[in-house]
Amino acid sequence: MSDIKLVDVTKQYEGQPQPAVDAVSLDIAAGELVVFVGPSGCGKTTTMKMINRLIEPTSGQILLGGADVMSIEPNELRRHIGYVIQQIGLFPHMTISENIQLVPGLLGWNRDRSRRRADELLDLVGLDPAAYRDRYPRQLSGGQQQRVGVARALAADPPVMLMDEPFGATDPITRERLQKEFLRLQAELRKTIVFVTHDFDEAVKLGDRIAVLKERSRVAQYDTPARILAAPADDYVASFAGSATAIKRLALIPAVRLPGEPLDERDGLPVLERGGSARDALDLMVRRGTSRVAVGDRTVDFAMICALLEDEHGR
Amino acid sequence: MDFSRYLERRWDDLLEQAVQHAAVVALSVLLATAIGVLVGVLTWRSARASGAAISVSAALLTIPSLALLALLIPLLGLGWAPTVVALVVYSLLPIIRNTVAGLRGVDPAILESARGMGLTGRQTMWRIQLPLAWPIILTGVRVSTQMLFAIATIAAYVAGPGLGNEILSGLAGLGSANALNKAVAGTAGVVLLALAFDLAFVGLRRVTTPRGLRV
Numbered sequence: 001m002s003d004i005k006l007v008d009v010t011k012q013y014e015g016q017p018q019p020a021v022d023a024v025s026l027d028i029a030a031g032e033l034v035v036f037v038g039p040s041g042c043g044k045t046t047t048m049k050m051i052n053r054l055i056e057p058t059s060g061q062i063l064l065g066g067a068d069v070m071s072i073e074p075n076e077l078r079r080h081i082g083y084v085i086q087q088i089g090l091f092p093h094m095t096i097s098e099n100i101q102l103v104p105g106l107l108g109w110n111r112d113r114s115r116r117r118a119d120e121l122l123d124l125v126g127l128d129p130a131a132y133r134d135r136y137p138r139q140l141s142g143g144q145q146q147r148v149g150v151a152r153a154l155a156a157d158p159p160v161m162l163m164d165e166p167f168g169a170t171d172p173i174t175r176e177r178l179q180k181e182f183l184r185l186q187a188e189l190r191k192t193i194v195f196v197t198h199d200f201d202e203a204v205k206l207g208d209r210i211a212v213l214k215e216r217s218r219v220a221q222y223d224t225p226a227r228i229l230a231a232p233a234d235d236y237v238a239s240f241a242g243s244a245t246a247i248k249r250l251a252l253i254p255a256v257r258l259p260g261e262p263l264d265e266r267d268g269l270p271v272l273e274r275g276g277s278a279r280d281a282l283d284l285m286v287r288r289g290t291s292r293v294a295v296g297d298r299t300v301d302f303a304m305i306c307a308l309l310e311d312e313h314g315r
Numbered sequence: 316m317d318f319s320r321y322l323e324r325r326w327d328d329l330l331e332q333a334v335q336h337a338a339v340v341a342l343s344v345l346l347a348t349a350i351g352v353l354v355g356v357l358t359w360r361s362a363r364a365s366g367a368a369i370s371v372s373a374a375l376l377t378i379p380s381l382a383l384l385a386l387l388i389p390l391l392g393l394g395w396a397p398t399v400v401a402l403v404v405y406s407l408l409p410i411i412r413n414t415v416a417g418l419r420g421v422d423p424a425i426l427e428s429a430r431g432m433g434l435t436g437r438q439t440m441w442r443i444q445l446p447l448a449w450p451i452i453l454t455g456v457r458v459s460t461q462m463l464f465a466i467a468t469i470a471a472y473v474a475g476p477g478l479g480n481e482i483l484s485g486l487a488g489l490g491s492a493n494a495l496n497k498a499v500a501g502t503a504g505v506v507l508l509a510l511a512f513d514l515a516f517v518g519l520r521r522v523t524t525p526r527g528l529r530v
C-alpha cells in the first residue's frame with residue numbers, strides 16, 4: 001500500500017516570519033495522481049519535499065502506506081520514491097542508460113537486469129534504446145532529457161512518484177505531448193503521484209484530484225478537476241480556475257459519454273473524430289454552424305451538452 | 316670545455332639527476348593532490364572553512380623556501396624527506412583552491428537529484444561531484460606541478476635529489492671551468508622536464524575527463 005497521508009504538517013524555515021507550510025492535511029489514495037497547484041512561493045515544493053524527507057517538517061506527520069516517513073532511513077526511503085525535478089538534473093558524465101541504472105544499482109540489482117530495465121524504460125518514454133542508451137545528457141534536447149528524467153525516476157519501479165514541474169522547461173507543443181504520454185503511462189502504471197505545477201490547465205488535464213493551494217500551502221480546495229471547475233470553493237479558487245471554466249469542464253468529458261440519439265446517415269451531420277471530447281464536439285458545432293454533430297453512431301446536440309454541465313454541477 | 320662535450324661527458328649523471336628531479340616532483344604532487352583534494356572535499360561546503368584552508372595554504376607559499384628547508388632539517392634531517400615535505404607545502408594552494416572551485420561549480424540541481432534518488436553523501440561525492448569537478452582539480456594539479464619543477468631545484472641545499480645539485484654546484488664554483496656549463500645544463504634540464512610533464516598533463520586530461528563532459 002502506498003497511500004500518502006499528511007497530518008497537520010508544518011514547516012517553519014529558520015528566520016522566516018511565517019511558516020512556509022502551515023498545518024496542512026491531505027490524503028492521497030494509492031494509485032492516485034494528485035496535482036498541487038498554486039501561485040509561485042505558496043509552498044508546493046516545500047510540501048512535496050517533506051514526503052521524501054529532502055525537507056524535514058517542523059511538526060506534523062507524513063504517513064506513507066501507514067508508516068511515518070520519519071521512521072524510515074532517508075536514503076532508503078528516497079530509493080523507493082521516484083523524484084523528478086524541473087531542472088531535470090541528469091548526471092552529465094554518465095550515459096543515459098547509466099543515469100537510469102543508478103538507483104537499481106544502489107538497490108543491488110545485477111548489471112544485466114539494470115541494463116534491460118533501462119532499455120525497457122527508454123522504450124516506455126518513447127526514446128529508441130538503441131539510439132539513446134549510450135548518449136550523454138548534453139547530446140539530448142530539453143524535452144528528451146525530461147523524458148529521461150521521468151524514466152530515471154521510474155527505474156526501480158517505485159510505488160510513489162514526486163514530480164516538481166517536470167514539464168516546466170519545455171515549449172507548449174512538447175509539453176502537451178509529454179503530458180499526453182505521461183497520462184498514457186500513468187493509466188498503465190497506476191503509481192501514487194504527487195505532481196506540482198503552477199499551471200492550472202495542466203492540473204486539470206493530468207490530475208485525478210487537484211489540491212488548490214494558497215499562501216503557506218493552505219488547501220483552498222481538494223477535489224476532482226470537474227468539481228473544482230463546476231463549483232469552486234471560493235473566489236480564490238475561482239480566480240485560479242480562470243475564465244471559460246464551463247468549456248474547460250467539457251474538455252474532461254469524452255464525447256462518447258454524452259447522451260445522444262441514433263444517427264440518421266441521411267442528415268449529413270459533421271462527424272467528430274474518434275476520442276474527441278465534449279469540448280471538441282462543441283467546437284465542431286461552432287465551426288460548422290450547426291447545433292448537432294455525429295459522434296460514432298449517434299447524434300449529439302447542443303442542448304444535451306448544456307444539460308450535462310448542469311447535471312454534473314450537482315455532483 | 317664546450318657545452319656539447321660537457322653534456323656528453325656528464326650525460327649519465329645528468330640523466331640520473333633528471334630522473335630524480337621528476338620523481339621527487341611527481342611524488343610530492345601525488346601526496347599534495349591526496350591532501351589538497353581531501354581538504355577541499357572537507358571544506359568546500361562552508362565558505363569560512365574553505366576560505367581558511369585557502370588562506371593558510373597561500374600563507375605557506377610565502378615562506379621563503381630556504382627558510383622552510385632550514386626549519387625542516389632539525390625535524391627530518393637531510394635528503395628526500397625535507398624536500399618532499401617542502402614541495403607538498405608549496406603545491407597545496409592551487410590544488411585546494413581548484414578542488415573547492417570545482418565542487419562549488421557542480422550544478423545544485425544535480426546534487427538535489429542525487430540526494431532525491433537516495434545517494435548517500437559519500438556516494439554523491441565519489442560518483443557525482445568528484446568526477447564532475449575533476450577537470451578543474453586537474454588544472455590545479457598541473458599548475459602545482461609546473462611550480463614545483465622550479466622550486467625543487469632548491470632541494471640541493473638539503474642534499475636532496477634532482478637537477479638542483481647541478482645548478483648549485485655551478486653557482487658555487489662560479490668562475491671555474493665548467494661553472495656555466497653546469498648551471499645551463501641544470502636549468503635546461505628543469506625546463507625540459509617541466510615541458511614534458513605539461514604535455515603529459517594534456518594527455519592525462521584527455522584520458523581522465525569523463526566522456527560525457529567532452530561531448
Ligand SMILES: Nc1ncnc2c1ncn2[C@@H]1O[C@H](COP(=O)(O)OP(=O)(O)OP(=O)(O)O)[C@@H](O)[C@H]1O
Nearest residue numbers: 013014016020039040041042043044045046047198
Ligand atoms: N531554504 C529555505 N529557507 C527559507 N525560506 C525558504 C526556503 N525554501 C523556500 N522558502 C520559502 O518558502 C516559501 C515556499 O517556497 P516553495 O519553494 O515551497 O514555493 P513553491 O510553491 O514551490 O514556489 P514555485 O512555484 O515558485 O516553485 C517561499 O516563500 C520561499 O521563499
Ligand SMILES: [Mg+2]
Nearest residue numbers: 044045046164
Ligand atoms: Mg517550487
